[in-house]
Amino acid sequence: MKIRPFQLExxxxxxxxxxxxxxxxxxxxxxxxxDLLQLESGAREGLASLWLGYTESQGGPELxxxxxSLYEKIHxxxxxxxxxxxEAIFNFMNxxxxxxxxxxxxxxxxQSLGEVARSVGAKVIxxxxxxxxxxxxxxxxxxDHLSDRTRVVVVNLPHNPTGYLPDPGFLFELSRLxxxxxxxxxxxxxxxxxxxxxxxxxxxxADINERGVSLGVMSKTYGLAGLRIGWVATSNRKLFEALxxxxxxxxxCNSAPSEYLAGLALHHHDRLAQRNLGIIRNNLKLxxxxxxxxxDLFAWEPPQAGPIAFPRYLGGTVDDFCEQLRQDAGVxxxxxxxxxxxxxxxxxxxxxxDMAQGLDKLKAYLTPPAGSPNRLL
Ligand SMILES: Cc1ncc(COP(=O)(O)O)c(C=O)c1O
Numbered sequence: 015m016k017i018r019p020f021q022l023e024x025x026x027x028x029x030x031x032x033x034x035x036x037x038x039x040x041x042x043x044x045x046x047x048x049d050l051l052q053l054e055s056g057a058r059e060g061l062a063s064l065w066l067g068y069t070e071s072q073g074g075p076e077l078x079x080x081x082x083s084l085y086e087k088i089h090x091x092x093x094x095x096x097x098x099x100x101e102a103i104f105n106f107m108n109x110x111x112x113x114x115x116x117x118x119x120x121x122x123x124x125q126s127l128g129e130v131a132r133s134v135g136a137k138v139i140x141x142x143x144x145x146x147x148x149x150x151x152x153x154x155x156x157x158d159h160l161s162d163r164t165r166v167v168v169v170n171l172p173h174n175p176t177g178y179l180p181d182p183g184f185l186f187e188l189s190r191l192x193x194x195x196x197x198x199x200x201x202x203x204x205x206x207x208x209x210x211x212x213x214x215x216x217x218x219x220a221d222i223n224e225r226g227v228s229l230g231v232m233s234k235t236y237g238l239a240g241l242r243i244g245w246v247a248t249s250n251r252k253l254f255e256a257l258x259x260x261x262x263x264x265x266x267c268n269s270a271p272s273e274y275l276a277g278l279a280l281h282h283h284d285r286l287a288q289r290n291l292g293i294i295r296n297n298l299k300l301x302x303x304x305x306x307x308x309x310d311l312f313a314w315e316p317p318q319a320g321p322i323a324f325p326r327y328l329g330g331t332v333d334d335f336c337e338q339l340r341q342d343a344g345v346x347x348x349x350x351x352x353x354x355x356x357x358x359x360x361x362x363x364x365x366x367x368d369m370a371q372g373l374d375k376l377k378a379y380l381t382p383p384a385g386s387p388n389r390l391l
Pocket of ligand 1: 101174202233239244
């Protein structure tokens, strides 16, 4: 198998653990194992007595039950647990695609959503979000690019990196097109639950149509990336069985302590999500004020959901800006070029509790003390 390097992950591999201020992370504030165990009496003993043999390859019954509670119609036996969302993406694309198939992918996107399909020999057609329309996706574009070879359409809503969220009518129309044309839908919903206005939350695709899967993970909304627990939900039994059989060649089953802790966390999912939404709301106030004071340098459209946004840099080349900022101020932003996006944007992340410190460093960098040279000129 030949696959292009994952540009975003390579960027984080270089800089994440050596740059003091991370201002572009896509996850939310995490907690310690001790914090999780305090959520319920008996949890500490439960973890200590956990058997460390192989776990069930589809995910343990308690974990699948807790995951299913996030959906309207999906049952525990329609949940397939994975090691992170990343494994689920890899396995799905390898299971359903063949060389010559066509895949239409929401763009810009978390690279593996398109790259794995490409590595299988599928033709990947980017479905570009429109930066002039707050990163809207045009269903007319999709209809114009459907063919009898279209096997999968990929959407990521709420969207990484723009924070875009359409209204539910979009999803129902996608579902109708999927029925009509026969393609599958891979619906990456890893930021679901982080809508700033709860009434704007979309239905899960798996709840409305058996022609697709919903992708979920502990990493983003719940801030528990270190557990490496993700899942797909689907009412399509044939697809489920095929995905389960492929997983025997990747991880077989998950880590038992991770499954235990993920089940415990999901029992309290609303509490964890609300805590992270509170952090996001506070941070967004700071960002709105910051961008209002720098209209000459940045074009900022507030996002609708999630812990990330994708403002445009107006002061030069975004790669140079991000690199200089990292070197001089120890602040990490993510240039949009790692998404192959041509709009001179960068990703900013605001799901973590220490965002204000990074933002203060960015402010200081943009406004050097009187007498010192302005690095942007
Ligand atoms: C849209 C999207 N999908 C999937 C993933 C993969 O999630 P994980 O790293 O938890 O496997 C990410 C991670 O950033 C993401 O942003």
